[in-house]
Amino acid sequence: MSQEIEIEYKNIVSQADFNFLCEKFSIKQTAFKMQENHYFDTNEFLLKKHGSALRIREKNGNYTLTLKQPNEIGLLETHQILLEEEAKQAFQAGHLPFGTVANQLDKSFQIDITKCRYLGSLMTKRAEISYLDGILVFDHSFYFNVEDFEIEYEVKDEKKGKQIFENLFLNYKIPIKQTDNKIKRFFLKKLEQG
Numbered sequence: 040m041s042q043e044i045e046i047e048y049k050n051i052v053s054q055a056d057f058n059f060l061c062e063k064f065s066i067k068q069t070a071f072k073m074q075e076n077h078y079f080d081t082n083e084f085l086l087k088k089h090g091s092a093l094r095i096r097e098k099n100g101n102y103t104l105t106l107k108q109p110n111e112i113g114l115l116e117t118h119q120i121l122l123e124e125e126a127k128q129a130f131q132a133g134h135l136p137f138g139t140v141a142n143q144l145d146k147s148f149q150i151d152i153t154k155c156r157y158l159g160s161l162m163t164k165r166a167e168i169s170y171l172d173g174i175l176v177f178d179h180s181f182y183f184n185v186e187d188f189e190i191e192y193e194v195k196d197e198k199k200g201k202q203i204f205e206n207l208f209l210n211y212k213i214p215i216k217q218t219d220n221k222i223k224r225f226f227l228k229k230l231e232q233g
Contacts (some may be wrong), residue, residue, distance in 0.1 A: 041120075041139065042069035047176075048204040049192045049218045056213045057188035058176070061166075063072070063211070066177055074098040077130055078103075078225055079155040086155075089148050092222040093155060095126050102126035106140045108147060111141040112197055117143040132230075133157045161225050171203050172196065180221060183228045189218065 052060070060066075077095040077216045080086045086093055090106040102121040119139045121129075128134045133156045135141070142151035160183035168175050173194035180187050192207070194200025208215050219227070 041118040042109070043109055043116050043118075044113045044194065045107070045116050046197050047191050048187055048201060049191045049220065050208060050213075050215050050217075051206075052188050052190055052213060054188050056211075057190070059214075060145055060190060060211065061177060064170075064175065064177075065164045069175070071179070072098070072166070072201075073162065073180065075160050075162050075163055076221065076225075077126075077160045078158045078222060079129070079135065080158060081154045081232060082156065084226075085148065085150055085225045087226060091148070092220075093119065093135075093144070094222065095129055097126065104129075104135065104138075104140050106142075106143050113114060130157055133180040154209070158229060159225070161221055163221075168222070170207075173200055173203065175207075180219075182221075182225050183225070183232065187224070189221075 049093065077097065079093045089108065091106065093106050096105060100123070102123060102125070104119040104121050106117045117140055121136060122206050125136045129136075135152045135155055144150045144152055157161045159182070161180055164179040166177040170192070173192050176191035177195060178189040178191060180189065192200060192204040194203070206217065
């Protein structure tokens with residue numbers, strides 16, 4: 040089973056601050072790579088109610104089905120590599136394959152993977168660099184009629200990572216805003232549209 044703990048901090052920033060940070064960290068436009076997250080949930084949004092998310096990430100012609108769920112520290116991620124044909128079936132017919140993720144869904148929430156339906160996608164232009172003890176991520180995302188700019192910091196040590204993250208924005212005098220993760224931002228817009 041492919042599982043990992045994800046600890047990350049995130050901050051939505053203005054386009055001007057995003058461009059400023061890209062310049063400060065020497066991030067060129069050529070460093071950005073496109074990826075697309077395709078989101079799924081039940082008709083009753085049971086995963087959302089459990090504070091969890093189910094997505095297929097499409098990146099460089101590869102497809103990974105991931106279940107993210109709350110954990111004592113960070114989020115527990117369960118991954119399953121998909122064939123392109125399996126991913127296309129999920130997008131077009133809403134049929135997600137059985138396997139590691141389906142087992143985890145059943146074990147954790149008693150949710151049958153066949154009850155999950157396709158909700159839509161979010162495109163992200165992403166650049167990543169090593170920064171101190173973690174990975175600094177620059178995300179420019181597009182979903183529905185929204186365009187946003189986000190800086191993430193992925194770490195292994197929760198306390199140390201938080202301090203480094205806060206200091207980064209303090210040093211550049213950029214406010215830290217309460218930032219929902221991409222799936223929550225996606226859902227808010229999805230629900231607004233009905």
